[in-house]
Amino acid sequence: MRQIATAIALIAAPVVMAGAGAVPASAQDSVAREIEDLGGGLHRWTSGNYHSMFLVHDEGIMVADPLNEEAATWLRAQLKERYPGLPITHVIYSHSHPDHAYGGRALDDGATQFIAHELAAETWELNRALVRRPDITFADSFTLALPGAGTIELAYWGQNNGKGSVSMYFAEHDTLHVVDWIVLGRLPYRTLGGYDIGGMIASTRAVLADVPFTTFVGGHADMGSREDVEEYLSYIEALHSGVLSGIIAGRSLEEIQQTLDLSAYSHLKQFDAWKDENIEGVYNQLVDDYYVTMRPEVPEPGAT
Ligand SMILES: [Zn+2]
Structure with a gap:
């Protein structure tokens, strides 16, 4: 059975440090984070000025960009709390830029498959980026079928922002996710x-x-x-x-x-x-x- 999140949004409470001897909070600890239910298992999640997606299906959860280690660690805890027993089955990278692509290891459940355009993978390798490398790469398009949640259609349209930047179309939800361009x-x-x-x-x-x-969901700014x-x-x-x-x-x-x-x-x-x-x-x-x-x-x- 697909599980649907009931909470509309959740704002991560800033970590308030008080008293001598407290460990200083990192800047990331006060980043506002939330999850919005878009229906049919599809969600937009937010960390500061960044948005990404996740899709709950019958056998687990697909996550789009991990954003960074702190954000991905927060999301992982949210997913494990909301959907106990459901593994993260896939992580799909939107493009090569490190401010969207770092932190993937925090979402790796062992059998999680990471997917990216081949140009993004080549760029990370060439420039020694500490990005969790993809298990699957593609050149033009790639369709991922998820049980009970339709398909995610990935497509490359050429150079626009970063390397290997792709669109993600959630067909059953009529929703397009594009980051930055x-x-x-x-x-x-x-x-x-x-x-x-x-x-x-x-x-x-x-x-x-x-x-x-x-419906359009971007990696920044508004849905529309x-x-x-x-x-x-x-x-x-x-x-x-x-x-x-x-x-x-x-x-x-x-x-x-x-x-x-x-x-x-x-x-x-x-x-x-x-x-x-x-x-x-x-x-x-x-x-x-x-x-x-x-x-x-x-x-x-x-x-x-
Ligand atoms: Zn961006």
Whole structure:
């Protein structure tokens, strides 16, 4: 029998230390953590500004990114308390970045199978990351069938953020989970370090075209609908197109920051704080990665 969590949310109480001789709490001890039941065994779990997922099925529990050792240790205790006797059967990594992928050993029940895209596995090996290595890797797509809980369809859409970044589609729940390259309700992170703006656009277009999801859960910020993902796509398209047009017209980064009108998205969180940094990030990618200013028809930056 599949077990359904009844608690809606649980906030981890900060560890309050008092009295001389107490062991100081680490910074991680005051991180707010919670579990939200999305129905049908699917859950979003949160540690600070990070979200991940878990899915309870007839024979155990699948967990997405472990996030870090402290978060994964906390989640493991929650799972053992809520679902006594159910093993963690699978851990699925969303991508290579260590702030989402560390801590997997805390979720390893011995027979737990860890799954990642092959490019993530290659990156961890090349860069000596202390990530619990995957037992299963794949190149394009991978479908995991879980008894009583439908399938999880993993797909790789190309470069977008980190290495080997995949989408997770929980088919029975019509829910898509993507980490970092789709962000709802908030601007993408600052200067888009580690991102590829062209890949973010292409991958987001692809999941909207090919995956019939109705609910979206990101690795940061808000949950949302298909329409929210469409709005996110329109933002990154407007950001890219506006910066590109400015470069082709010979404008400097500062001129583009002053003139590009993205006010249609001013309701998104961090708009005022990060809009100019988003523009800077796309500008630098177009210059350094896409070589737009090396085209003979494009004037020197700031030439107008
Ligand atoms: Zn992230």
